[in-house]
Amino acid sequence: MAKSGDSELIDVPQATGEAEAWGIELREWMELRTHVFGNADAFGDFISEDSAEEEWRGRVAQVLIENGHAPKANRYIECCRYGVRIQCKGPDAHQLFSPVYCDLRYCPWCGPRQFARLIEKHSPAIKAVTRERKPGYLLREITFTSLNTGELGSAQIKRFNDDVKNTLKKLLRRYGEWGALWCDEVGFNNTNLHAHVLVYAPYIEQSVLANAWRTISGHSVVYIKKAHVNGPKALVHLLKYVSKLPADVPEIIGQLEVAFHKCRRVHALGVFYDFSGDDTDNIESEWTNCPHCGAELERLPGTCRLEKLIMEGRTFVGTRRVKWKRELVH
Amino acid sequence: MSDEPGPKRQGYKVWRNPTQPGEPVKYMGEFFPPAGQCHILGCDLKQLGFGPGEYTVLAPPGRPYAGLFSKWRKVVIPN
Numbered sequence: 552m553a554k555s556g557d558s559e560l561i562d563v564p565q566a567t568g569e570a571e572a573w574g575i576e577l578r579e580w581m582e583l584r585t586h587v588f589g590n591a592d593a594f595g596d597f598i599s600e601d602s603a604e605e606e607w608r609g610r611v612a613q614v615l616i617e618n619g620h621a622p623k624a625n626r627y628i629e630c631c632r633y634g635v636r637i638q639c640k641g642p643d644a645h646q647l648f649s650p651v652y653c654d655l656r657y658c659p660w661c662g663p664r665q666f667a668r669l670i671e672k673h674s675p676a677i678k679a680v681t682r683e684r685k686p687g688y689l690l691r692e693i694t695f696t697s698l699n700t701g702e703l704g705s706a707q708i709k710r711f712n713d714d715v716k717n718t719l720k721k722l723l724r725r726y727g728e729w730g731a732l733w734c735d736e737v738g739f740n741n742t743n744l745h746a747h748v749l750v751y752a753p754y755i756e757q758s759v760l761a762n763a764w765r766t767i768s769g770h771s772v773v774y775i776k777k778a779h780v781n782g783p784k785a786l787v788h789l790l791k792y793v794s795k796l797p798a799d800v801p802e803i804i805g806q807l808e809v810a811f812h813k814c815r816r817v818h819a820l821g822v823f824y825d826f827s828g829d830d831t832d833n834i835e836s837e838w839t840n841c842p843h844c845g846a847e848l849e850r851l852p853g854t855c856r857l858e859k860l861i862m863e864g865r866t867f868v869g870t871r872r873v874k875w876k877r878e879l880v881h
Numbered sequence: 882m883s884d885e886p887g888p889k890r891q892g893y894k895v896w897r898n899p900t901q902p903g904e905p906v907k908y909m910g911e912f913f914p915p916a917g918q919c920h921i922l923g924c925d926l927k928q929l930g931f932g933p934g935e936y937t938v939l940a941p942p943g944r945p946y947a948g949l950f951s952k953w954r955k956v957v958i959p960n
Contacts (some may be wrong), residue, residue: 573896573908580940586937586953587898587906605951 614805641846730823891941
């Protein structure tokens with residue numbers, strides 16, 4: 552068994568081999584590792600208080616494993632329950648820790664974090680167009696829908712997003728300074744893929760919109776209305792489903808995570824793309840130096856239950872974001 | 882009564898936890914609780930000849946330990 556317990560670096564073939572030799576599932580291998588390397592008895596009770604969440608996460612992880620996403624499965628199992636030890640290199644050797652986050656789209660903890668980051672990223676553009684509105688331009692909401700085939704895959708989602716982009720460009724490219732921001736969604740516990748778009752543009756006739764959508768995508772249902780709230784509230788309304796789970800069945804959550812692998816959920820076009828803000832979460836929530844003395848920080852190998860890290864007297868130092876994770880604002 | 886064997890019972894899988902950093906987890910095998918007893922406990926492992934230490938036990942499907950769904954249990958055999 553990998554000794555470090557590092558959530559980002561598991562040797563999948565080795566793990567699979569060990570799991571087979573021991574007669575357990577790969578998901579159970581991951582659970583075993585988190586129990587052995589992260590077991591905490593902080594509250595004087597052997598029974599883990601988050602066993603219901605462990606079961607939920609295990610069932611999602613099982614679907615991810617079956618679809619070839621074992622490292623993601625491991626991150627999902629450890630998310631927000633485990634952390635890494637951070638050591639200060641200064642003379643006082645301050646002891647710190649940072650929680651592990653999976654940053655997956657359909658994680659009950661990371662979804663709201665992604666929502667906050669998306670609001671931060673796209674608010675500046677929305678505020679700008681609200682403050683200096685061009686004559687005839689308004690914030691409007693468009694909903695593009697697709698035929699529910701009962702299945703959902705990456706290719707289908709990518710094509711749907713291309714169709715939304717091409718429809719918007721076809722309708723709006725003759726105008727200057729238009730912007731669109733959309734979020735892919737699915738119906739609760741089903742595969743009904745649709746997109747809510749917040750568009751800043753002149754008036755679009757419903758019939759023109761429907762014709763363009765039908766011609767480009769082959770789907771027929773689309774509707775437009777004036778945004779019922781203005782400015783940043785419209786953005787919150789658009790993105791709210793990023794922070795909510797679209798299913799209460801873990802296997803469906805796993806299938807959605809597989810379907811959206813390498814697919815963005817949130818897209819920006821026009822001025823909303825050009826003027827999106829920085830993701831300040833990358834800059835401000837990561838400590839690169841010790842908050843106590845300013846010395847350099849070093850990550851120690853392995854992950855451990857958060858309760859145990861707290862019991863060790865360690866101080867929380869916020870998210871640790873490796874380079875590839877910084878791109879994950881979707 | 883049929884002579885056919887019933888469904889194969891699955892036992893409790895036991896791993897010995899490392900005592901020092903860097904030491905691997907050791908798979909000890911699959912064990913069954915004594916007749917009439919629900920779960921494997923520390924005293925059962927001791928009776929099986931396990932030495933003092935900390936063990937992680939995986940309950941078979943359908944026989945979780947107390948708690949909502951807990952199938953994992955840490956078992957300690959004291960010195």
